[in-house]
Structure formats: C-alpha cells, structure tokens
Amino acid sequence: MLCGSNSQRQEQQWSLKIDKEIADERITKEGMISILLLGQSGSGKTTIFNKFKAIGGEPTSELLKCRDTIFLNTISQILILIDRCNKLSTPLLPENVPRCQIIKTRSNESAHWTSKDSEDLFHLWNDPAIKNVFEKRNQLQLELSNSAEYFFENLERISKEDYVPSVSDSQQLQKNKSINEVSVSFEGVDYKFIDINVQNSQIRKWIHCFNDILAVIFVVSLDDYDQYSQEEEVNKLDLSLDLYSETTNSMWLQRSGILLFFNKKDLFIEKLKTVPFSNYDAQYTGNNTFEETSAYLQNKFMAKTHKGYRSDNQIQSHFVNALDVSEIMRTVFTDTKEILLSKVMDLCGQSNTANMEN
Ligand SMILES: Nc1nc2c(ncn2[C@@H]2O[C@H](COP(=O)(O)OP(=O)(O)OP(=O)(O)O)[C@@H](O)[C@H]2O)c(=O)[nH]1
Ligand SMILES: [Mg+2]
Numbered sequence: 001m002l003c004g005s006n007s008q009r010q011e012q013q014w015s016l017k018i019d020k021e022i023a024d025e026r027i028t029k030e031g032m033i034s035i036l037l038l039g040q041s042g043s044g045k046t047t048i049f050n051k052f053k054a055i056g057g058e059p060t061s062e063l064l065k066c067r068d069t070i071f072l073n074t075i076s077q078i079l080i081l082i083d084r085c086n087k088l089s090t091p092l093l094p095e096n097v098p099r100c101q102i103i104k105t106r107s108n109e110s111a112h113w114t115s116k117d118s119e120d121l122f123h124l125w126n127d128p129a130i131k132n133v134f135e136k137r138n139q140l141q142l143e144l145s146n147s148a149e150y151f152f153e154n155l156e157r158i159s160k161e162d163y164v165p166s167v168s169d170s171q172q173l174q175k176n177k178s179i180n181e182v183s184v185s186f187e188g189v190d191y192k193f194i195d196i197n198v199q200n201s202q203i204r205k206w207i208h209c210f211n212d213i214l215a216v217i218f219v220v221s222l223d224d225y226d227q228y229s230q231e232e233e234v235n236k237l238d239l240s241l242d243l244y245s246e247t248t249n250s251m252w253l254q255r256s257g258i259l260l261f262f263n264k265k266d267l268f269i270e271k272l273k274t275v276p277f278s279n280y281d282a283q284y285t286g287n288n289t290f291e292e293t294s295a296y297l298q299n300k301f302m303a304k305t306h307k308g309y310r311s312d313n314q315i316q317s318h319f320v321n322a323l324d325v326s327e328i329m330r331t332v333f334t335d336t337k338e339i340l341l342s343k344v345m346d347l348c349g350q351s352n353t354a355n356m357e358n
Contacts, residue, residue, distance in 0.1 A: 003042055006071075009058075009273075012260060013255075016134060021167045023323055025191075026210075031173075032183065032190050032191065032192040033189060033190065033191045033192065033214045033336065033340065034191075034192045034194060034210075034212065034214055035191060035192070035193050035194065035213065035214060035215050035216070035217060035259075035332075035336065036194045036210050036213045036215075036216050036217070037049055037179070037194065037195045037196070037217050037219065038196075038203075038216055038218050038219070038243070039218055039219035039220060039221075039240065039243070039251045039261075040216070040219075040220070040221065040224070040239055040240045040243060040253070042221060042328055043219040043220055043221040043224075043240065043263060043264075043283060044219050044221060044226075044261075044263040044264060045195050045217075045219050046174075046180075046195055047322040048217065048219065048261070048263075048322050048332075049180060049182065049193055049195035049197045050171060051322070051325050051328050051329065052184050052191075052193045052224070052332075053167070053182045053193075054167065054325070055184055056100070056132070057331070059098060063165045063167075063169075063170060063260055064164060064165070066165040066169060066170050066173055067113070067158075067163065067164070067165055068174065069173060070151055070158060070169065071113045071117075073145060073147070073148075073151065073173070073176075074121060074148075074151045074152065074155075074158075075103060075106055075117075075121070077144055077145060077148040077151075078121055078124050078125065078130070078152075079103065079104065079145075080103075080142060080143070080144060081124075081130045081133050081134060081142075081291050082100050082103075082124070082130070083270070084133045084140060084142060084248075085129045085130060085133055087248065090132065090133065091129060091131045092127050092130065093127050093129075093163030094222045095110045095123070096123055096127050098221060099120040099123055099124055100124065102116075102120055103117070103120055103121065105123065113159055113163075114159075115156075115161075117159065118155050118156070121152070121155055122155050122156075125139065125152045126183050127156070132147070135350075136330070137319070145175075145181065146172075146175040146176055147172035147173060147175050147176060150172045151172070154169075167223070175197070177197065178196065178197050178198060179194065179195075179196055179197075180194070180196075180197075181193065181195075182195050182334075186333055187333075189337075189340075191336070192195040194210075194213075196289075199292050203243070203247060206275060207247060207250050207252050207253065208210070208252045210252065210253065211252040211253070211255070212342065213253065213256045214257060214339060215256055215257035215258065215259055215314075215335070215336055215339050216248060216253055216256050216257070216258055216259070216344070217259045217261055217263045217332065218244050218247070218248060218258060218259070218260050218261065219322075220237070220240045220260070220261065220262050220263060220264050221236070221237075221240070221263055221264050221300070222237075222262050222263065222265060222267070222268035222294075222297070222319070223236045223242060223264040223267040223268055223271060224236035224237045224277075225268075225271070225277065225280040226271065226275045226279060235280060241300065241301060244260070244301060244304060245304040248305065248306075249304075249305070249306045249308065253307065254306070254308030254309055254310075255309045255310070256310075257310060257314035257315065257316070257335075257336070257339035257342075258262075258305065258310070258314070258317075259316050259317075259318070259332065259335050259336075260305075260313045260315070260316065260317035260318070261300060261317075261318055261320050261331075262294065262297065262298070262317065262318065262319045262320065263320055263321070263322050263324075264321065264322070265290075265319045265320060265321045266321045266323075267289050268290070268294075272289070272290060272293065273289055276288050281296075281300075284296055287297060294319055294346055298317055301317070302317070311342050311345075311346060313339070313342045314339050314342050314343070316335045316338070316339075318331050318335075328334075
C-alpha cells in the first residue's frame with residue numbers, strides 16, 4: 001500500500017515536471033519538423049533518439065554547460081544522503097564531519113569545481129554510513145537522481161581542471177529530464193526529435209501537447225513476446241499493442257504520420273530459435289520463422305491502426321535493429337520525407353477542391 005501511494009506521488013511529481021517543461025521549452029518551434037518517440041519502457045526509444053543526438057552533435061559549448069549542472073547535481077545528491085544519515089542518527093566517520101560542513105556551503109556557491117571538492121565528495125561517497133543509506137534508497141524512498149551513482153563513480157575524471165563532459169555524461173543527465181529534444185538538419189530540412197521519459201499511465205494527460213507532430217515513431221520491442229509485466233503479469237507485447245492503439249488513435253495524433261518500428265530484430269531472431277511464437281499467441285499456427293511471425297505481428301498491429309486523417313503512405317512499418325545507426329537513419333529520413341510529401345499533396349488536393357467549389 002505504502003509502495004503504491006509512493007509511486008502515485010512520484011508519478012504526480014513527474015507529471016508536474018512535464019507540464020513545466022512543456023510550458024518552458026515550447027514543444028513545437030516554427031519551421032521544425034517534429035517527431036515524437038513513443039513506446040513501452042525498454043523498447044529502444046532513447047537508443048534511437050541518441051543516434052540522432054550523435055549526428056545532431058552536441059557542440060562543446062553545450063557540453064560545457066552540462067559541467068555546471070553535473071557539479072551542482074552531484075553536490076545536491078550527496079546532501080540528500082548526508083541529510084538522511086542525520087535523520088536516521090547514523091554517524092559518519094569523524095574525519096568526514098568537517099567535509100559535510102564544507103560541502104553544504106558549496107551548494108550555495110556558483111558552479112566551480114575544485115580538486116578539494118572532489119576529494120571531499122570522494123570521501124563522503126565512500127563513507128560506510130552514506131553507502132548504507134544509498135543501498136537502501138528505494139526502501140527509504142529517497143528522491144535521488146538516476147545518474148547520481150554514475151557521477152559519484154566518475155569523480156576523479158570529472159574533477160579534472162580541463163574536464164569537458166562526454167556525450168555519455170550528457171546522456172546520463174538526460175535520464176533525469178522528462179523531455180529530451182535534439183535538432184538535426186538533413187538535406188535542408190530541420191527536424192526535432194522528442195524523447196519523453198514518462199510512465200505510460202500518464203500519457204493521456206499530456207498527449208494533447210503534441211498535436212502538431214509530423215510523425216510518431218512508435219517503438220515495439222519484439223523481444224517482449226515472452227515477457228510479462230511484474231505488477232499485472234500481462235504480456236509486454238500486448239501492453240505495447242494497447243499503448244500503440246491508444247496513442248496513435250488518440251484524437252491528438254490522428255493527423256500525425258506513423259513510423260512503426262518493430263525493434264530488437266536481432267534478439268527476436270535469436271529468441272525464435274528456442275521460444276515458440278505460439279507461446280505468446282495461441283491463435284498463431286504458422287511456422288516459427290522470422291518471415292512468418294513478423295508478417296503476423298505486423299497484421300496484428302495494423303488491425304489496431306485507424307487511418308484517421310492519414311493517407312496510406314503516412315503509415316509505415318519496419319523491422320529494425322536500433323543499434324544499427326545507418327539502418328535507423330535511412331529508414332527515418334526516407335519515411336519522414338514520404339510523409340511530408342504526402343501531407344503537401346493532401347494540402348494541394350484540399351486547396352484544389354476548395355477552388356473548384358468557389
Ligand atoms: N540487441 C538490441 N538491443 C537494443 C536494441 N534497441 C535497444 N536495445 C537495448 O535495449 C535497452 C533499452 O533501450 P532504451 O533505448 O533505453 O529503451 P527506452 O524505450 O528508452 O526505455 P525507457 O526510457 O525506460 O522508456 C538498452 O540497453 C538498449 O541498448 C536492438 O535493436 N537490439
Ligand atoms: Mg528512454
């Protein structure tokens with residue numbers, strides 16, 4: 001019960017955070033083709049997003065901005081741990097007590113990392129009392145950032161005078177944001193990819209903010225066909241199908257094109273060798289080959305796709321491996337160009353009809 005209320009509270013907080021980020025960052029900027037990534041947790045959305053981030057590139061100036069955030073975040077995380085040790089009356093090692101005082105004052109100062117700070121943080125992070133609280137963070141309901149441990153473990157590297165955050169460092173920070181965006185120019189067109197960290201139960205609440213998205217990349221993990229959710233023991237591929245139907249058919253996304261990516265093709269092909277597809281769907285009577293099972297799945301998803309305002313070529317589906325960067329790039333840019341073209345044709349058709357009526 002306690003667990004349920006805590007997760008509800010976290011969902012609410014996350015939801016408020018998204019509202020704020022939507023208001024702050026303005027989801028759609030003029031002149032940009034916006035593409036939204038949707039799908040069940042673990043399906044591969046961020047893997048795909050990061051491929052675009054890698055080509056969009058992060059200028060060094062952007063990476064250097066992360067440096068300040070990393071610094072302040074790391075201090076804030078150690079302060080949460082210290083505070084909990086105090087509340088639990090778990091003493092730190094005597095030599096770390098003065099370090100706590102110093103670090104507390106650093107949280108109010110402008111971001112400038114010194115080797116003394118990293119030394120203090122290193123000792124505090126390795127204090128048995130802090131480690132103990134950190135290990136019990138879920139049980140204690142500590143609201144720590146997802147990247148806290150990563151940065152603590154990398155203190156030595158990030159405290160160097162000439163430290164420039166790497167793309168992986170920036171991706172770690174990304175985990176704490178509810179909305180991540182990257183802009184990419186390709187063949188004269190500016191694209192914006194949006195990856196959202198949100199629990200599926202919250203989707204209904206914010207989907208209306210994305211009503212002017214050109215296309216949704218809906219990512220399905222094929223590997224999920226023998227996986228079940230912990231809470232309700234529902235098959236994860238079925239959960240994916242429900243989410244797909246709910247989001248792409250919602251009134252807010254009915255005008256957006258769909259790129260349905262059946263991802264983790266590599267793992268799926270391997271799994272088919274040992275796990276019969278009919279275990280997932282008893283109605284399936286075909287052979288246990290990739291060709292037949294994939295065609296069956298594609299039909300299953302297509303049966304849940306309402307055309308809405310989309311013409312046929314605004315709905316595309318592919319079996320992909322998100323780890324293969326060239327495959328992802330080629331597929332996304334070819335499909336979006338097709339959707340764009342088709343939308344322009346639709347608009348021309350509409351204006352011709354209007355002219356004829358006048
Ligand atoms: N083998 C293989 N692994 C993949 C593929 N796509 C993604 N992965 C892995 O699957 C895991 C989950 O991928 P993410 O991109 O984090 O999934 P996500 O949809 O962003 O998940 P959430 O952020 O939790 O919603 C990562 O370890 C990826 O490396 C793929 O095509 N093949
Ligand atoms: Mg993700």
